[in-house]
Amino acid sequence: MSDVTAIYVHVPFCVRKCAYCDFYSIDDLSLKRAFVKALLSEIAMCKDRRAIVDTIYFGGGTPSLLLPGQIQEILTAIGENFTVSKGCETTLEVNPGTVNADYFGKIQDSGINRLNIGVQSFDDERLDFMGRIHSAAVARQALQQARDTGFDNLGLDLIYGLPGDTEGAWVKDLDSALVFQPEHLSCYMLTYEPGTPMHRLVEQGAITPLDDGSVAGLFKLTSTFLEGHGYLHYEISNFAAGVSFQSRHNQKYWNHAPYLGFGPSAHSFENGTRFWNHADVCRYTSDLGAGRLPVAETETLANDQILMEMIMLGLRTSMGVDLTKFDCISNQGFLKMFDAVVTDCEAKAWGRVVNQRFFLTLDGRLFLDTIVSAFVDIILGQ
Numbered sequence: 564m565s566d567v568t569a570i571y572v573h574v575p576f577c578v579r580k581c582a583y584c585d586f587y588s589i590d591d592l593s594l595k596r597a598f599v600k601a602l603l604s605e606i607a608m609c610k611d612r613r614a615i616v617d618t619i620y621f622g623g624g625t626p627s628l629l630l631p632g633q634i635q636e637i638l639t640a641i642g643e644n645f646t647v648s649k650g651c652e653t654t655l656e657v658n659p660g661t662v663n664a665d666y667f668g669k670i671q672d673s674g675i676n677r678l679n680i681g682v683q684s685f686d687d688e689r690l691d692f693m694g695r696i697h698s699a700a701v702a703r704q705a706l707q708q709a710r711d712t713g714f715d716n717l718g719l720d721l722i723y724g725l726p727g728d729t730e731g732a733w734v735k736d737l738d739s740a741l742v743f744q745p746e747h748l749s750c751y752m753l754t755y756e757p758g759t760p761m762h763r764l765v766e767q768g769a770i771t772p773l774d775d776g777s778v779a780g781l782f783k784l785t786s787t788f789l790e791g792h793g794y795l796h797y798e799i800s801n802f803a804a805g806v807s808f809q810s811r812h813n814q815k816y817w818n819h820a821p822y823l824g825f826g827p828s829a830h831s832f833e834n835g836t837r838f839w840n841h842a843d844v845c846r847y848t849s850d851l852g853a854g855r856l857p858v859a860e861t862e863t864l865a866n867d868q869i870l871m872e873m874i875m876l877g878l879r880t881s882m883g884v885d886l887t888k889f890d891c892i893s894n895q896g897f898l899k900m901f902d903a904v905v906t907d908c909e910a911k912a913w914g915r916v917v918n919q920r921f922f923l924t925l926d927g928r929l930f931l932d933t934i935v936s937a938f939v940d941i942i943l944g945q
Contacts, residue, residue: 883922
């Protein structure tokens with residue numbers, strides 16, 4: 564394991580799966596105790612005191628369905644088996660419908676110092692459409708309770724681009740979020756992932772996705788609006804109230820840094836190798852009960868794959884692709900290799916090269932998939 568790493572913990576439980584979500588989750592909460600026992604075993608089996616952990620992230624699923632004592636157990640196990648840095652960013656994803664003031668106090672005592680609260684909207688009709696279990700009033704209450712508890716690194720998730728969405732409705736949601744002065748905002752465009760209830764509704768013609776032009780308008784509005792309120796648009800869907808409030812954990816993914824994933828379906832990445840666990844709680848607990856790591860598959864990335872991921876992930880961020888880092892891995896320089904694509908992006912005001920970095924403009928981010936495809940075609944065509 565690398566000297567510095569991140570740890571992701573996947574908690575697969577949900578009260579009810581949201582209509583748009585394709586992450587692995589189950590609603591059988593009776594398995595929580597067995598899951599935590601298996602998780603503690605997995606952490607112990609991967610022990611490496613040389614590894615310095617500077618970010619821990621509980622995702623899901625709904626991590627806030629765990630009891631505060633269970634979260635404490637997990638964090639204690641991580642601390643016993645790895646070297647956790649003093650300033651470790653420790654984040655818990657929270658569903659507003661699963662918490663109260665007492666819960667916030669206890670998880671703060673356990674070591675959680677950053678919250679990511681899945682509000683998604685402050686409008687009850689929008690929440691109902693997405694299949695969320697909480698109301699707008701419950702969301703506001705949870706945010707206020709988190710603030711009253713003393714959490715000073717608070718993130719909110721919001722979703723836009725619902726069928727029939729308007730600028731007015733979306734700005735109303737953004738205004739509602741800013742009342743709580745969150746240190747971080749993640750604003751995601753609604754996507755219709757295959758296999759989800761919402762995707763089936765589209766296939767059946769029951770709902771019509773918002774047209775591309777309207778979605779593009781909402782994307783640009785989001786950036787302009789939040790930057791006007793002092794937020795940094797540092798990744799295509801993410802905004803921070805300052806550099807220090809950017810998600811340190813997520814930047815590990817975007818920068819191709821090493822990370823360890825624990826829990827069913829969790830992914831890990833180290834030295835060009837990616838491996839992931841079985842997306843099945845019962846298989847996960849069974850393997851660990853038998854003393855086996857629950858790894859489903861392992862993939863060693865070829866050089867071309869690493870280059871493609873550097874571009875795909877880097878172009879999502881305001882920092883873009885580090886050309887010096889890219890050139891150390893590639894057989895030829897970035898600017899020589901992609902001269903035609905870079906020139907085209909600059910001519911269309913979609914991208915720029917500054918200080919050995921190539922990054923996209925706001926307009927360029929609207930065409931992210933098209934631009935990435937152009938880079939990938941060149942890499943694969945070598």
